[in-house]
Amino acid sequence: MLITTNDGSAGLKGFVTDALLKVLEREKVIYVLAVGPVPMMKAVSEMTRALHIATYVSLNAIMVDGTGMCGACRVTVGGETKFACFHGPDFDGHKVDFENLTKRQKMFAKQEKIAFDNMHL
Amino acid sequence: MNDQTAKEPHVLNKRERSMIAHQEMPLRPPQTRIHSFDEVPIGYSDEQARTESLRCLHCTTPACIGACPVGIDIPGFLRLIEQGNPGAAAKKIRETNFLPAVCGRVCPQDKQCQAVCVVGRRNIPVGIGNLERYAADYERTHGLFEIPDIKEPTGKRVAIIGSGPAGLSAAFALAIEGHEVTVFEASHRAGGVLVYGIPRFRLPIKVIDEDIRFLSKLGIRFVYNMVIGKILTLEDLLYREGFDAVLIGTGAGLPRLLNVPGSNANGVYSANEYLTRIYLMEANRFPNYSTPVFSGKKVAVVGAGNTAMDVLRTAKRLGAEPTCYYRRSHQEAPARSEELKHAEQEEMNWRWLSNPVEFIVDEDNFVKQIKCERMVLSEPDETGRQKPVPTGEFFVEECDTVVMALGCSVNPIIPSTDAEIRTNKWGVILVDPTTCQTSKTGVFAAGDAITGGSTVIQAMGQAKKAAAGIHEYLMGKSNSALKA
Structure with missing residues (x-):
């Protein structure tokens, strides 16, 4: 297991992609699974695309019910609209439209701030 | 209520009845109602309800009963309202429909009972829906709900997936037969489409909650936040959790975009997302x-x-x-x-x-x-x-x-997680038309999951049939799953 931290307080200083690059240089990799924040999964997919390494990402699109009922979590995969809750959450990272997903993740940014402040943490 | 006090000089004849003016449902005015989620139709007064009920001609062969998907004795309950006994009218409706306050509000009466009402040939048909609502509201607000007699426990356990109109109706029918019923609901509150999809200004939440309380009193257990097909599969329910039969009532909630x-x-x-939020x-x-x-x-x-x-x-x-x-x-x-x-x-x-x-x-x-x-x-x-x-x-x-708001398809989670459940090309779950049993033994389905999208009352009608199918299956009279 390789740990990375942004500030270097533990493991490698840097991003997940820095650790991935080390592994890719060291050994032959045939499958990559990325689970975490959208920018990380996007960066991993971009890195492996050029190398033709099968890559799956586990998408955390905004969901309401999580049962296929509302469609809030729709993502574009290979040009088709999919529901992350029902068709996913794991998709081929090379086919995911990360640009659309990134923007959809910010749909409630203002309200999230209000809700957070309202919790008086 | 003592129906001897009903002030009725004589039983009106058909001609006299047909002279009575239709009672309009009073509505909150548009200028004020758009500022609140309060229910728009206010409901009949006692006097209006009695007057409207007198418009029923009590046909020898009432077409309205046949046009009701659950076959409510419509002239029977109208007669009880006419006699000044709305509590008894509600009880009469409950013999065949245990969600009268809901159905009185959301049924498409103009395509069912009221469409065939003989009065409607020359005049406005009898306001059956409004009267059903009146009787049910009277029963609720006067605390007249009665727990029906429940048969001896059979020792059989039934899992119901989904707490919408189909699931609730089947739960009721099976509990009365003495089976132990557990309802699994994916969200945190019961009611399905009645809660997430129908606005409060059409169907107040207290109406639904009261019906759920009534079911709980029958000993029906509700398990919330439980997505069957994801957390537990059908196989888990049948073989790990030990249920003797399962009913799928997961509706048609997959939005078309x-x-x-x-x-x-x-x-x-999607309309579902907007309304659910x-x-x-x-x-x-x-x-x-x-x-x-x-x-x-x-x-x-x-x-x-x-x-x-x-x-x-x-x-x-x-x-x-x-x-x-x-x-x-x-x-x-x-x-x-x-x-x-x-x-x-x-x-x-x-x-x-x-x-x-x-x-x-x-x-x-x-x-x-x-x-x-x-x-x-x-x-x-x-x-x-x-x-x-x-x-x-x-x-x-x-x-x-x-x-x-372009309609919905059948929820795909359960069919996609159990290969034995067969569907048509639109994802509609296939069932035996008489028992509602699916292609998987011991698993039944009802409601929008088998129609692809219909009405509350249609779902309830099917649920009744499915409950009868499950009862027969449990009592060992029939056990064949849907073939081919």
Whole structure:
């Protein structure tokens, strides 16, 4: 297991992609699974695309019910609209439209701030 | 109530009955009702209800009973209202329908019982729905609910998946037979579409909650936040949890969406998402409740069915200026005439013969405009139906929210997680028409999951049939799953 931290307080200083690059240089990799924040999964997919390494990402699109009922979590995969809750959450990272997903993740940014402040943490 | 006090000089004859004027349902005025989620139809007074009930001609062979999917003894309960005994009328309805307060409000009576009412041939048909609601409300507000007799425990356990109209009806019917019933609900509150999909101004939440309490009193257990097919599978229920039979009542909740540029823009919702955020998650009370909804000033609603009307009226109550876009004309709008009328009273913008072709977005992917193509209706085809035909003429209007109300398909989670459950090409679960048993032994289905989308009362009618099928299966009389 390789740990990375942004500030270097533990493991490698840097991003997940820095650790991935080390592994890719060291050994032959045939499958990559990325689970975490959208920018990380996007960066991993971009890195492996050029190398033709099968890559799956586990998408955390905004969901309401999580049962296929509302469609809030729709993502574009290979040009088709999919529901992350029902068709996913794991998709081929090379086919995911990360640009659309990134923007959809910010749909409630203002309200999230209000809700957070309202919790008086 | 003592029905001897009913002040009736003599039983009216048919001629006298047909002279009585139809009682209009009193409504809250549009100017005030658009500022609240209170129910719009206020309900009949005792006097109005008695008067309306007297309009029933008590036909020798009442067509209304046959037109009701659960076969309510309509003339029977009308007679009890006429005699001044609405509590007994409610009890009479409950013999065949245990959600009268719901059905009185949301059933399409104008296509069922009231469509065949003999009075309706020359006059306005008897207000059966309004009277059903009256009796049920009277029963509830006077605390007359009675727990029916439950048969000796059979020792059999039934799992019901989904707590919408189908699941609740089947739970009731099976509990009465003495089976141990557990209802699994994916969300945190029971009622299914009654809670997430029907606005409070059409169906107050207290009506549903009261019915759920009634079921709990019958010993039915509710398990919330349980997505069957994801957390537990059908196999888990049958072999690990030890249920003797399972009923799938998961409805038709998979929204259909337009596949046009901008469909996945921010601010573009399915009607299910929009309504669920507001009615199930209480987003209209954000931030006191933590689920938000972005409902802007200019809300574009695509479609003209009942759900589209619900969305338009909900948006209005959230302070928006809603506009309805529909590719056919006003005459073809699939909404119940009453829903359309109520929406029109609340002053929406209407864009008939307008087919959305693009949702134009800003740099952050938020929708800012809707682009439509103007349509014309073709000459009627052999079936008499006029098709909308594109004209090549377009127009663009401002909007900051889009809600697509284009109908739903069957929820795919359970069929996709159990290969033995067979569906047709639209994902509708196939069942034996007499028992409602699916292609998997011991698993039954009812409601929108087997029709692809119908009404509350149809779902209840099927649930009754499925409950009878399950009962027979459990008692060892029949055990064959649907073949081929």
